[in-house]
Amino acid sequence: MLARRTPGQGTVCRLARLARLPGLDDMSDMGDLGGVVLALGGSTGDSPTAPPLAARDSVVRLTALIRRLAELPDPPRLWIASRQDGPAAATTGPRGVLRAAAYELPRLTASIIDFTSGTDLTEVAADILVAHPVIEISWRDGVRHVAHLRSGSPEEPAAGSRPLIRGGSSYLVSGGLTGLGLATAQWLAAQGADHLILVGRSAPTGDAEKTFARLRESGTVVNVVQGDIADSAVTARATAAAGERPLRGVIHAAGVVEDATLANVDEDLLHRVWRGKAEGAWALHTATAGQDLDFFVLYSSLASLIGSPGQSMYAAANTFLDDLADWRAARGLPATAIHWGAWARTGRGQHLADRGFVMISPEDGTDALGRILTAGHTRVAYSPIEAGAYAKGFPAVAASELLAEFGLAGDDGDSALLDEVLAAETDGRRTSLIQDHIITLTRQILGGTSQHIGPATSLVILGLDSLCAVRLRAQLENSLKTSIDPGVIWVRPTPAGLTEWIMNRMGLRSGEGAGA
Structure with missing residues (x-):
């Protein structure tokens, strides 16, 4: 049509x-x-x-x-x-x-x-x-x-009359044996939840068992259900574990984070990422149909809201959660999807602290969870990362309508380096300028690493992964106003090799071709 x-x-x-x-x-x-x-x-x-x-x-x-x-x-x-x-x-x-x-x-x-x-x-x-x-x-x-993204605090809906946590009730947390799920379980107990149903694929670690013991000593009943949350038999066992204490809240914190650029993803990777997040969310949605829930929370990610290089499949799985929350809310069902940024000391994004990212402390995150649930939001993001600054090094993202209200469109970056390169009188000077720029950017992307980076240093051995490579390529394209083929950094993984390729691509060497 x-x-x-x-x-x-x-x-x-x-x-x-x-x-x-x-x-x-x-x-x-x-x-x-x-x-x-x-x-x-x-x-x-x-x-x-x-x-x-x-x-x-x-x-x-x-x-x-x-x-x-x-x-x-x-x-x-x-x-x-x-x-x-x-x-x-x-x-x-x-x-x-x-x-x-x-x-x-x-x-x-x-x-x-x-x-x-x-x-x-x-x-x-x-x-x-x-x-x-x-x-x-x-x-x-x-x-x-x-679609437009806005920063700052959203308007606060009127708080409901029901208490956030009710005594004599059950609360289910998928992914509740590790990371954010386990932190959430501890928060629920601190708020007065007297029966927790924690679901996870792997057996609890020794540290998790110690946490469960402390919770039980404080009077909280902890039921552990081991299995795949996307399996309807597992969700049936988990919801049945509520017993005589009616299930009042569900928090879906399960998920797998596995990074890969679009050029390298395959269906196996997608299955691993998709299964726990998307299929798990749907299994919980269907298993709790008809139950009188106070809240149904889906732990989404900032990646599904503003994107993230190397996380296309993870972002895709989280958008399923986002749309499921909207669909449930439109039908009068409780639903809250939270686009979390990276948490410190727990979860799968802890390594980002080493790269200079501002993190959410577990105390701040669980406090935010309580405020979000009390306010009754359907979709909300919580992250100390300022979206406009995060996208500024990526011109296509910065110019998108999604980020239009940040006023980034038309900001193509500082051309001072390019002007200096073009004004240089010798190949040696041009090489030095571009090479030093690559080293500086690499150091920044790797969180200000103090390791030595010289012309012959392998950026791969230094720790540059596919996500960092995307950032480096985008920033080089922005500052030098040239296009760089996606796989070049892996073929020319040193500052000297990458500089040589860029010099050829930009036609800065007399008599040489446009690219390698």
């Missing part, structure tokens, strides 16, 4: 079969593409398993398409279009992928547009044909909405 609207807008539209997208055979003879629209299926209804699986399938298809488009010398604009009426629209996972892709693939402008049934598709087609920056558009009942 959408394809029928675009010819009337003065453009040519060619249909490609969705089933053939992974190979993109239908694009092999299309020449220079002005744009690509990936039309994904709509909602998947109320099947207990179909929504997360359908969303995961959309992520797989989109990732294959992005890889293919990124290989082109001048990637065409990409739009994801989908009808959104149910609990897991097909854009649920892709939204997170695109937010991460803006960091890794700045030459690919990719946006999302979704709409409810009954939307005039002529309006949708008109939006697609406009040369927007990266943008996320939603059409709801004839009204156009654009």
Whole structure:
């Protein structure tokens, strides 16, 4: 239907079969593409398993398409279009992928547009044909909405009359045997929860057992349910463990963080990340249907809100949680999705402190959890990282409509280095300027490391991983106003080697080619 609207807008539209997208055979003879629209299926209804699986399938298809488009010398604009009426629209996972892709693939402008049934598709087609920056558009009942991020404290909804924690009740925490889940369990007990059901895949560690013993000594009943939270049999056992104490609260803190750039992700990695987060959330949603819950909390991530290089699959899985919270709230069910930043001393982001990131202390985080639940928010982010500053080194992200209110668009970075490089009279001076710049950026990205970094130092051995490499490439592109191929840092992993490649790419050596 959408394809029928675009010819009337003065453009040519060619249909490609969705089933053939992974190979993109239908694009092999299309020449220079002005744009690509990936039309994904709509909602998947109320099947207990179909929504997360359908969303995961959309992520797989989109990732294959992005890889293919990124290989082109001048990637065409990409739009994801989908009808959104149910609990897991097909854009649920892709939204997170695109937010991460803006960091890794700045030459690919990719946006999302979704709409409810009954939307005039002529309006949708008109939006697609406009040369927007990266943008996320939603059409709801004839009204156009654009996603914008705002910093600061949200307005506080009126607090409910019920106490946050009720005596004689049960509270379930998935991922409750380690990390944020275990910290959350301790907070619940401190708030007066007298029965905790803690679910985790692995057996509790010795430290966790000591924590459970302390909680039991203080009068809290702790039931440990070992198993995969995405397994309906495990969620059934966990909810049944409430016994005569009715289940009043669920906090889904389970999840796997596994980083990889879009060029390196595969379906096995996606499965590992997706299973606990997305399928686990849906299993808890279905297992608690009809129960009188006071809260249903989903631990999401800042990665699903503003994206993060190397975390496309993690961001995708968390966007499923975000949309599930919205869907539940729209139907009068308790729902809160929290986009957490990295926590200190617990959780999987502790290493970020070594790179200079401001962290959430467990005390501050659990205090924020209480305030968020009391206020009754459906979607909220809590992080000391200022989103505008986080994205400033990534021009495509900074120029996106999502961050429009931060006023970063048009800030292409300081060109003083480029001016100095171009004004240098010798190859030696140009080499020295670029090489010193690479060393300085590397040191900053690695959190101000005091290790020696010389021209021949291997950045890989130094600790530069795929996420750091994305940051280094983006900052070099920004400061030198040139494009750098994604894999170059691994082929030329020293400051001297990378400088040589950049000098050739920029044509700064007389008589040499444009690139290696």
